[in-house]
Amino acid sequence: MGRAPCCDKANVKKxxxxxxxxxxxxxxxxEHGIGAYWLSLPHKIGLKRCGKSCRLRWLxxxxxxxxxxxxxxxxxxxxxxLYISIGSRWSMIAAQLLGRTDNDVKNHWNTRLKKKLLGMQTEPSQSPCLPAQTLSASALQRMQLLYAFFLSNIPALGGKLLETSHQTLPQMEQEIQISMSxxxxxxMDCSWHGVHPLQYLMMETRV
DNA sequence: AAACGTCGCAACCGCAGGTAA
DNA sequence: ATTACCTGCGGTTGCGACGTT
Known part of the structure; x- marks a missing residue:
């Protein structure tokens, strides 16, 4: 037996x-605040909407x-x-941005930021030797994005990133190492075949 | 001007986790 | 301990706006 639907689909406007x-x-x-249950709210106010839809619209x-x-x-x-360090936990990411919702952040990421960062990536031959066969696609993508993110900011070490984060190069390196780890x-408990990926990053990007 | 393709956003869907009975 | 229900979340889809041919 499947799960009962949250509302009567036939009588709900979409x-x-x-x-x-x-x-x-x-x-x-x-006037009344958010009541005990979203699901009963639309009926109370005469809306032919699913409670979940009301909640989403409000939030x-x-x-x-x-x-x-x-x-x-x-x-x-x-x-x-944050995406690089915690992945697609949009509600947590949105919580760090005043006035932003998880949906908005997710859309912004999917439509712009992801393309922007992936566009920064170097040719495969120049990329660090990530063990693609031992990592999930999601982890691999995060590693690739971190690499792109790092590379894009290295030339500006004296500039934007340093200004905003007040970090020195060793501090940045440490943070990146932590993120990648x-x-x-x-x-997974991944073997890097004796070479830590950060070593590649440091060799590739050291100025 | 029309047809087609792409992009961005709003909204839906289904699952997971929490909780009250 | 189990079940049923509700909320919250992330992935996905649908559609209108806009640009290109």
Whole structure:
């Protein structure tokens, strides 16, 4: 027996929210607060919507202090570095950015940042020798992005990254080493065939 | 001007975890 | 201990806007 559906699909409206629906939801929540159950909320206010849809609409658009679009360079840096260190935990990443939602951060990553970072990657022959066969695709991608991220910032060591993070080169190296170790450890007990990937990074990028 | 392709965003889906009964 | 239900989350999809041919 499968899981019971969260609402009566036949009697639920789907698709874009109308201004009237949004206004109804907003007015109710502003007056009564978020009640005990989202699932019963649409029925209370006469909306033919799934409770989950109401929750999403409220969290992503209707509540106060929500920002849309126009991600700053600093926000991009935060998203990139957090993605590299903790992966696709969008709600945790969004929590570090005032006024951003997980959905917004996720969309921004998928449509822009990922392409931007992957675009920074060097030719395969110049990339560090990552043991692709021993890592999951997700871990491998994070390693590749970290490499690209690191490379892109090395020329600016005296500049942007250093200014924003107040870090010295050894501190950066240490952080990167920790990040890479975390990725590998989280993914699996991986053998690097006697050579730590950071060694490749340091050899490739040392100035 | 029309057809087609691409991009970005809003919203949906299904699963996992938490919790009350 | 088990079950049922609710919320929260991340992956995915659908569609409108925009650009290109």
């Amino acid at each position: 698709g874009a929210w109308s201004p009237e629906e949004a206004a109804k939801l907003k007015a109710y929540i502003e 992503n658009y209707l509540r106060h202090n929500i920002k849309h679009g126009g991600f700053s360079e600093e926000e991009d840096q935060v998203i990139c570095s 975390q990725i590998v450890q989280e993914d």
